[in-house]
Amino acid sequence: METRQQGLLDPEPVTEVDEEMVSDVDLNNTMTDEEREEILSELTKLEEEISTLRQVLASKEKHHSELKAKLGITPLSEFKQNFNKSWYDMQTSTAYKKTSETLSTAGQKTSAAFTTLGTAISRKFGDMRNSPSFKSFEEKVECTVSNIKTKVGSQGGGGSFEEVLSSAAHASAQETPSNNMPESSDHERTC
Structure with missing residues (x-):
């Protein structure tokens, strides 16, 4: 036997081993006429x-x-029925149930986190509102609003709104002891 493989264009002849292999293959595919007619x-x-x-x-x-x-x-009613059945099958599947449970848990945790965040923000606003600086600001705003209401009501239309606003702002900016404050009516608070 040869150890080298022969190519198609090699000039060397085919060996005996190769000739035996060729004889085993039936290239003619011989079939009798009767067999052919039977198959047809x-x-x-x-x-x-x-x-x-x-x-x-x-x-x-x-x-x-x-x-x-x-x-x-109708085809539409069949479609609806098939859709409803598919939807039911999906909802009863294990994967859907696990996903639903996971999303529910995540929703509950998110809700709890937002509740905690809301409580913390409310507490901070409460603390801020009770702080001395906010109280001072709130009093100044209330005083200014009260002065504007009093002056608009007491002038009886004698001055424009801008004049009243400017005088109220000037009065609240002065914040002096009550001895230097002009007389106020019963409705006006001293600031």
């Missing part, structure tokens, strides 16, 4: 059966659609 006959019968089955299937499908029409089953 079987093929024709199969084609006729397939054609008959197609006709029977078409007839059954027509009868099927007629029965559905009598029952009032």
Whole structure:
């Protein structure tokens, strides 16, 4: 036996081992005329059966659609029914249940986090509102608003709104002891 492989264009002859392999392969595919006719006959019968089955299937499908029409089953109602069944199957699946539980847990944790955050913010606003600087600011705003209301009401339309606003701002900016404050009416607070 040779250890080297021969290519198709090599000039060396084929060895005996190769000749035995070629003789095992039937290249002529010899078949008798009787066998050929028998196979052709079987093929024709199969084609006729397939054609008959197609006709029977078409007839059954027509009868099927007629029965559905009598029952009032439309393609849309079938679609709805199939969709509802698929939706039910999906909801009862293990994956859907696990996902739903996970999302529910995540939603609860998120809700708790927002509640905690809201409580912390409310507490901070409460602390800020109770701080001395906020109290001072709140008193100044209340005093200014009270002065504006009093002056607008007491002037009886004698001055414009801008004049009243400017005098109220000037008065609240002065913040001097009550001895230097002009007299105020009963409604006006001293700031």
